[in-house]
Amino acid sequence: MSLFDLILLILLGGFVLYGLWFGLIHSLGTLVGTILGAFGAGRLFEPIAMKLLWLFGGNQNLARIVVFIVLFTIGNRVVGFVFYLIEQTFKVLSIIPFLSSLNRLGGAILGFLEGSLVMGGTLYLATKFPLGGAFSAALGQSKVAPYLLGVAAVIVPLLPELVRKLESVLPRKLL
Known part of the structure; x- marks a missing residue:
């Protein structure tokens, strides 16, 4: 096993342990909050940033970044609060035998799936925008990366739009 594979497995293990520690309800809340926060912020940040441009001295990019972060955080926290309420209700029910263990096991499984998707997506982008010879060689020799990919x-069907957005934002020399 290569060092690259070991790093991938440690990172994946981190996702699993996060899910195991916090449980299914919390992990699901984090995932849903991130998705809905990003979706909502992605749809609303541009028009709101243009209306608040005066707050940022006319700097459009600064306005976009700050408004996106604020909207993402608000959306994420609102969803997080809803899942917090669900989790508190669940804690009352956790007197039922094995229910708490099932919550943690479900969290570990969700952590594995989430980690696999995040890491696989990252590796996919790394194949589209190569980072260099050593990284490409390690990726090519990896026994773990093909599973994540x-x-x-x-x-991947969602990525073409993401890649187009990245190309429009990042300087040409980075791509």
Whole structure:
């Protein structure tokens, strides 16, 4: 096993442990909050930033970034609060045998799936925008990366739009 594979497995293990520690309800809340926060902020930040441009001295990019972060945070926290209420209700029910253990096991499974998708998506982008010879060689020799890339095939249909957005934002020399 290569050092690259070991790093991938440690990162994936971190996602699993996060899910195991916090449980399914909390982990699901984090995932849903991130998705809905990003979706909502992505749809609303541009018009709001243009209306608040005067607050940022006319700097459009600064306005966009700050408004996106604020909207994302608000959306994420609202969803997080809803899942917090669900989790508190669940804690009352956790006197039922094995229910708490099932919550943690479900969190570990969700952590594995989330980690596989995030890492697979990252590796997919790394294949589209190579980072250099050593990284490409490590990726090519990896025994773990092909599995993560296989899982990432689930999100690849969403990536062309993301890649177009990245190309429009990042300087040409980075791509």
